[in-house]
Every structure is written in C-alpha cells, then in structure tokens.
Amino acid sequence: MPQTQIESPPSDETGASLSARPVSGQSASTPLSRQQPSGATAALVLADGTVFWGKGLGATGTAVGEVCFNTSMTGYQEIITDPSYAGQIITFTFPHIGNVGTNPEDIETTTPAARGVVIRMDVTEPSNWRAVQHLDAWLKSQNLVGIAGVDTRALTRRIRDLGAPQGCIAHSADGNLAIDDYKSEASAWAGLEGMDLAAEVTTRQTYSWDQTGWSIADGYGSLAHAKHHVVAVDYGAKRNILRCLASEGCRVTVVSASATAEEILSHEPDGIFLSNGPGDPAATGLYAVPTLRALLDKNLPVFGICLGHQILALALGAKTHKMHLGHRGGNHPVKDLTTGKVEITSQNHGFVVDAKSLPDGVEETHISLFDKTNEGLRVKDRPVFSVQYHPEASPGPQDSHYLFKRFVNLLDERAQKT
Template sequence: MPNQVANQDPNTKFNSDELSKNGSKSPEKATGAIALADGTIVYGRGSGATGIAVGELCFNTAITGYQEILTDPSYCDQIVMFTFPHVGNVGANEDDNEESSDNATSAARGAVFRAHPTPPANWRSKDHLGAWLRKKGIVGISGVDTRALTKRIREGGMQKVAIAHAADGQIDKDALLETARAWSGVEGSDLAKTVTSEERFESKEALWDIADGYSNNENAKYHVVVVDFGVKKNILRNLADVGARATVVPATTSADDILALNPDGIVLSNGPGDPAATGEYAAPTIKALIESGKPILGICLGHQMLALSLGAKTKKMAQGHHGANHPVKDLETGKVEIVSMNHGFTVDPDSLPEGVEQSHISLFDGTNSGLRVVGKPIISVQHHPEASPGPQDSFYLFERFAELMN
C-alpha cells in the first residue's frame, strides 16, 4: 500500500515525519496529487495545466524568479518544488521567459507549491501565475508539505515522480505511482536534443532596462557562436552587454560549420540532461573547437561537457544544486560570490587532467564550480553567471570572456 498524505489546506500545520505515515483514502476535495517512486502519495490542490506529467523532483530555494526558473530549459524533464512558501505575487509576463527557441518552450514539466499561487500585484504583471502555467502546459499542485518533501529529497536524493491535476478530483493513485516508477529518469538521457533550436539564428538583444526595456546592441565589437544545448535568453543578453552579437547554432552543429562562421569566441551553453549522454556527439566537436585556439566559455551543461572533452569525468548528484543563494569562491581572486545554480550532475575534480585547474568551488559542499585551461583562453563555470533569476555577482565572467577575445 503506498504511503499517503492528505493535505488540502495550505494553512495546516505540518509534522516533518508525516510523509512516512500511512494515510486513508484520497481526500474528496483533492484535485491534485504527486506520486513518488518510493510509494509516497501526496494530495493537494491542482493548478495550471490539467493532466499528468512525469519527471525528476527537485527543490529550488530561490525566493524570486519563479517564471525564469520554470522556463529555464535546464529544467527539462524535472518537477520543480519551491521551498519559498508564497509564489505568484508578481504574476507573469512574456519578457521574463528564458527559453530561446520553440523546442525549449516546454522546460519544467511540473511545479509544486506550499500555498496556492496568489493573485498578482506588480506593475509588470500581464497574467496570473495559474493561468500562465496552464498556457505553458505545466502541471501544478499546491497546499502540500514542501518542507517534508524537501527533507525527503535531502535524505534520499531526487526521485522519479508523477504529478496530476484533475479538476473533477478523479485521480487514480495506483496508475500515477506506476507512471512514476516506469519513467526512465534523467540519468543517461540526452535532453539537449529536445530543447535545442532547429535552425541557426542571430541575437543582439541586451539586458533589460527599467526605462526602455530590452534594446539591441547595434555596434557589436565581437562575434560569438553559441552552441545551443538549451541556452537561456539572459546569456545572450549578457553577451550583447559586453559588445558581442551572437550566432546561436543547434547542439549537433559540427566544428567545421562553427569555425566557418569565423567567431571571435565560442560559448557552450547551459542545458538539461546527462552530460555524458550529450557528450557522445558533442565532445568530439568541442575537442576540435579547443584545438582551434578560439576563446571558449562553458556554462552549466556546457561546463560539464567541456570537462568531458578535456578528459575529466562527471557524476550524478543526490540532491543537485537548485537556487539563487549559493556561495561560490573564485580561486583566482579569492572573492566569494552568491550565484544562481541549477544542475543535477557535477564534474569530478579528482578526474581533472594535467593542465586543467579548478577556478571556482562551491562553499556549500566543495563541489567543482569552474575550470580554466592553463595557457589557453578557455574558462567555464558550473553556475549561471547570467543570474536570471538571482544576484548579479557573476556578470564579470562575461567581461572576462570578452578580455580573452581581445
């Protein structure tokens, strides 16, 4: 018999051990449920799109930027649980979406909230979060004990889950559980091919300004080719802000085709999935790009695949890093910066070959957060220097990359 937790009222007081107790049949008013592969069934109030979504459950500790999080292609095949209890107060708008192509419009598969999304109260809002979730096809559930679920992930790691929203309350918990258990999972999956752009495109859009919104950089000093493994718009905007126009190419583009564009530098973008799986076709391309001598910047998945191309190894993390409050130390300057992170895999620092050094480390757990290649214009970071959502401590990395292109 699966474990069951019936929780409809978002104001209910919770016991952290509640998830381990056997409950009764599903509550009559429940319109949402989430089934964990370990047998736990959690009930709540459905939100957003109706239907069933399956993915890997992770928790995100950011207190702002929920729209950017849910449209980050790096969250493909994941269900995002927000540890911050009140979500939705700034509504949603088209400007804050982070996906860069039609393929990447379906990023996160589901969302889990403590309290039901609140009505918007912000001058930039164009839509209620619940309505926006429905338009994006994201299945949501609220009124659940997110603290207990977070504890479950911290102790046992991220799990395969299935999340359901049924307006009529007709939820087959056994079928939902089987759906969760039958899913193949993220490990071994090449998800970059799912979210990458179909065709090459150009980007000159710069960072948002409160007076003028987004503007284009018409006087670019550099030309950068961005290999799109699921690139976020704010990466492209940060490149424009340091004087670069970007040509974005699909993940499977060959080294010859990239170099034929005669770029001043190359960016390996963020993206979802197992870097080893994507690296099967991307690593040979990246090796050729390294040999070209062009400056290279790797971000998140791009950082991991750069490491693989250099001879290092990656490994799956139990909980991953998901949030906008992660302390990272720049080993070159000694500076500690607060960064945005979103990854479930990490580079094994013990596997780094000679000539490849750590440039940044996480001060939470000591995991690798950056690399540099000695004597070559090649740098990479595990975190998101474009910082959307999150602080802007790492914007300097784009300036450092521009200096390499000089």
Template sequence: MTTTQKNQAPSPMGYARLVLADGTVFAGRGLGATGESVGELCFNTAMTGHQEILADPSYAGQIVCFTFPHVGNVGTNDEDEEAACGRAQIAATGMVMRAEMTDPANYRATARFDEWLAERGIVAISGVDTRAITRRIREHGMPMAVIAHAKSDKFDLDDLKAKARNANAMEGRELAADVMSDAGSDWAEGDWVWNEGHAKGSKDGPLVAVLDYGVKANILRRLVSAGARVKVVPGNASAGDVLALKPDGVVVSNGPGDPAATGAYALDAIRGVIEAGIPVLGICLGHQMIALALGGRTMKMLQGHHGANHPVKNHETGQVEIVSMNHGFAVDFDSLPDDAIETHVSLFDGTNCGFRLKSKPVMSVQHHPEASPGPQDSFAVFDRFVASLSKAPA
C-alpha cells in the same frame, strides 16, 4: 517600458496528487495545466524568479518543488522569458508549492502565474508539505514522480505509482536535443533596462558563436550587453560548422539531462573548437561537457544544486559570489588533466564550480552567471570573456 496588468480572475482550482516512485502520495489542489506530468522531482530555494526558473530549458524533464511558500505575487511578463526559441519552451514539466497561488502585485506583470502555467502546459499542485518533500530529497535523493491534476477528486493511484516507479531516471537521458534551436540565428537583444526594455546590441563587436543545448535567453542578452555580436548555433553542429562562422569566441551553453548522454554527439565538436585555439566559455551543462571533452568525468548528485542563494568561492579573486544554480550533475575536478586550474568551488559542499586551462583559452563555470541573485556578482564572467576576444590576435 511599462506594462499593464490584465484584470484576470484566479483560475478555478481542481484536485491534484503528487506521487513519488517509492509510492508516497501527497494530496493537494491542482492548478496550471490539467493532466499528468512525469519528471525528476527537485527542490529550488529561490524566493523569486519563479517564472524564469520554470522557463529555463535546463529544467526539461523535471518537476520543481519551491521551498518558498508564496508563489505568484510577481506574476508573469513576456520580457522575462528564458526560452531562446520556441522549442526551448518545453522546460519544467511540473511545479509543487505550499500555499495557494497569490495574486500578482508587480507593476511589470501582464498575466497571472497560474494562467501562465496553463499556457505553458505545466501541471502544478499546491497545498502540500514542501518542507517534508525537501527533507526527503536531501536524505534520499531526487526521485522520479508524477503530478496528476483533474477536475474531479478521483485518481487511479496504483496507475500513478506505476508510472512514477517505471519512469526513466535522469542518468543516461539525453534531453538537450528537444530544447535546442534547429537552425542558426542571430541574437541582438541585450539586458533589460529599467523602464525602457531590452537594450540593442553592438554591430561591430567580436563574434561569439553559442552552441545551443537549451541556452537561456539571458545568457545571450549578457553576451550582447558585454559588447559581443551573437550567433546561436544548434548543439548538434559539427566543429566545421562552427569554425566556418569564423567566430572570435565560442560559448558552450547550459541545457538539461545527463551531460554524458548529450556528449555522445557533442563532444567531438567541442574538442574541435578547443583544438582550434578559439577562446571557449562553458556554462552549466557546457561546463560539464567541456570537462568530458578534456577526458574528465561527471557524477550524479544526490540532491543537486537548485536555487538563487548559493555561495561560490572565486579562487582567482578571493571573493565569495552569491550565484544561481541549477544542476543535478557535477564535474569531478580530480579527473581533469593537470592543465586545468580550479577557479570556483561551492561553499556548500566543496564541489567544483569552475576551471580554466593553463595552455588554452578555455574557461567554464558550473553556476549561472547571467542570473541576478547577488544581484550581479558573476556578470564579470561575460565581461572578461568578451573583453579577452577583442585582445585576441587576428
């Protein structure tokens, strides 16, 4: 299915400041939405997929600094939307980039990236030293920050510094409730097929219930393309609510914030599903919350993992997979029960990226297997999970 690019002129640029919690100020050009945006500042190393990154509900409450200098040449289109429901469009709060926004040059683009930013309410700044910001994050961690975008070059820097300094840190923050669906729904859209659009799903495959904490649409598409029928369930559902659907399998989805904070209301349901013996797959935040449900611990990372070029060793196949990452917390594998087997590990820093249980049909991964950086190194996670459901005893 082809799309026609809109003939739109660049949005007029305003003035902007990026202010860190330690008082550091970066001056640049403003684009996207006007106003102020507060969030945890992280960097992302992806060279493309910038629309998908900023639309990922897992980035709720964060400002994303792209290390790749040129952003915008792919433009945006509705087919690459990652929010699975309207509430999930409240994703990344801000964007930081080095060069000026480039014009779209992709045949699938239907709108300019800066126009899309404004429509989504994302405050952005360009023309700043993203290399310096990235080095600060690597050495000192992800700070709270404020981006201010205005039409005039007059900013109350003392006020902006105070807002950044007093902003609530990511530790202890529950953000999933703001981006999860508020009612159950069926999902039947599969992978995007070149020049045709999204594929249709199976009507008689195994039923997978997805506990939604801000699920990415592409996770749902991958499940459908692997042969499953998909039912999205709000993340605050009880184990009884999930089991009443009589699912063949359950996916605990990705999402934003501190897993321990979300776990305060979600862990009982996750434990209930695991104890019922239903096959479970966890992804990203879901991976972390399954670990917590089993009695494990999670820990805040200094710089986190955010990018599309992360090497992960799959211990079960011996292969190195190039994967997408987006997380600021990690599972302490040593805190898990003896029943857990480590299946994946980051080759950057050795942190846990996946495990399964020996006694129950539970597996989870920290990375995003639905993304395509390898380009399809981890798609098999969904294929194996759905295939195992068709073999499960009734």
C-alpha cells in the same frame, strides 16, 4: 481574472499538515496515507508510493519526471522556463509563488521544458505593475501541470535525506485521481542518468541574437556596434545569457547542440560560448565532445556554463557524475580560487564535474562553499574556461556578471594578436 483558490491541505489540531506526514515510528521514506482529502484535485505520487495531495493548478493531466527543489525567493517564471529543468518537476521552497504574476518579458525560452510545478500556498492575485497574466492562466497556456497546498517543507526534507525521486504529478478537475497508475508511471520512468535532453530543447535552426539587457526605462535594448562575433552552442540556452553577451558588445550566432566543428567554424567566430542545458552530460557528450575537441585545437577563446562546463570537462578528459541532490537556488556561495573572492550565485544542476579527474594542464578555479564540489575550471595554456553556475543572474544575484567581461577580455587579447 478571479483569484484561484487553492485550499491548504487538511491539518490536525496542532495545524500540522497531513498531506505528507509520516506515521509515528515510520521513516521519511515510508509511503504515506493514500486517503484522498476532501477537495483534493491534484496529487504528486513518488515512485515508492508516497502521495502528496493538493489542489490543481495550470493544465489538467499528468507528467512524470525527477522531483527536485529550488530555494530561490524570486524569479519563479525564469526558473520554470529555464530549459535546464527539462525532465524535472520543480518544488519551490519559498511559499509565496505567483504573487507577482507573469509577463512575456521574463521568460527564458518560448516553450518551457519543465514537467510540473509544486507550491505551498494559495496563488493570490498578482501585485506587480509588470504583471500581465495570473500564474494559473499562464501555466495553462504552457500546458504545465501544477499542484498547490503541498507541505513543501516535508517534501524538501525527503529529497534532502533520500535524494531526488522519480514522481508523477497529476491534476484532475473532478478529483478523479488514479494513484496506483501514477505510482506505476513514476516507477517505470527511466530517470535522468544517461538521458540526453539537450537534443530535445536545442534550437532547430541557426539564428542571430543582438538583444541586450533590460532597463526599467526602455525594456530590452539592441546591440548597435559589435566588437566581436561569438558562436553560442545551444544545449538549452537561456535568453538572458545571450543578452549578457550582446550587452558586452558581442554579436551572437546561435547554433544547434548537434552542430559540427566545421559548421561552427564556417561562421568565422572570434570565440565560442557553450550554454547551459539539461540531462546527463555524458549522454550529450556522445556528439558534443568530439565537436568541442576539434574546436579546442583552433585555440579560440571558449567560455562554458552549466552543461557547457561539464561537456568542456569531458572533452578535456575529466569525468562527471550525478549528485545526490544537485544545486538549485539563488543563494549558493562560490569561491573564485584565482582571486580569493566569494560570490553568491544562481545554480541549477544535478550533475557535477569530478575535480579529481581533471587532467594535467587544467586547473580548478571555483569551488562550492556548501559542499566543496567543483564550480569552475580553466585550461592553463589556452583561452578556455568555464563555470558550473549561472552568471547571467536570471533570476539573480548578479555577483558573477564579471565572467562575461573575462570572456570579452580574452576576445580582445585575441583580436590584438591578429
């Protein structure tokens, strides 16, 4: 496949990018110049009128969402296909995105829910033995709009200082870009707060999962002998989470986010897993919280991550709120308060559990060492726990894999009692 040439944004004599540079004396929130650079075929337009110019990648068209950033240096394909990014335009802070191409093994869901992709550098020819397709071609196949050549450092600093904005990403092959229309679309978008996106990304039918982890010699494996049966509630589950459960000897039945307690219990599970997912947990909780409260009364082992962690907290009587920036990246240090150990974690969330709202009988087990926000909880008198981050490590690091073993230990203890 011929190399996709993405020109860098025009620069001044010092080499500084002009695509998103405030005029002297203006704050970072001031709308920037709307003069379209020569050769620009794409733009990211924020709700306040700020414009970031670049060259289009992937599909042509427009998409509206919340603009966030991810600091991971690897795993862009897993990140783009993470259902938790529904409603969001992903800015990659690492400049070399696309350098290892794409392949069908590293996707986390069949249909990506992210709205768009923003990157800094030209997309080069893939240089990896596993590469099957160029990133540009893969984005087209997934109908995802992308833009390259953006000053992602300036955009990231803006998000850091002012919070995640609403934006419209647009790609027009002929360079005909209607900036005012895109600003209006971004301004009119409702935003993620109060939005139930789990209903959009959840499975539409119940299915079984027995695929285990990947190895360089054999690829993905298959569970031969199951020790336990786990029902996973899919709020936007990543495939590698299900693989981690299967790798620990769990036969997994995946059900929809809207499944009732009666439906879940009809599968006769040994334990319940609550998956990651997108959107506002309070909105999703309108149907998920009553179901989970009924399940908690059965005293089954329960393990939740990400959105599952937040929904569990709501079911226990705690509160959640939207964060200024959120946590998205693969380098987040978290302290396990039960062991004193620190693990480097993969994270992707824009809402958080208010630790001060945890009721009696529920204790905080993990905290972020970046901002001291809640990263985990457990119920003292029940086999129930959850974490805010992604222990499946897709992309890595793998420090948190022990949590799946912790869940299986609870399943073992229950099996011994029965």
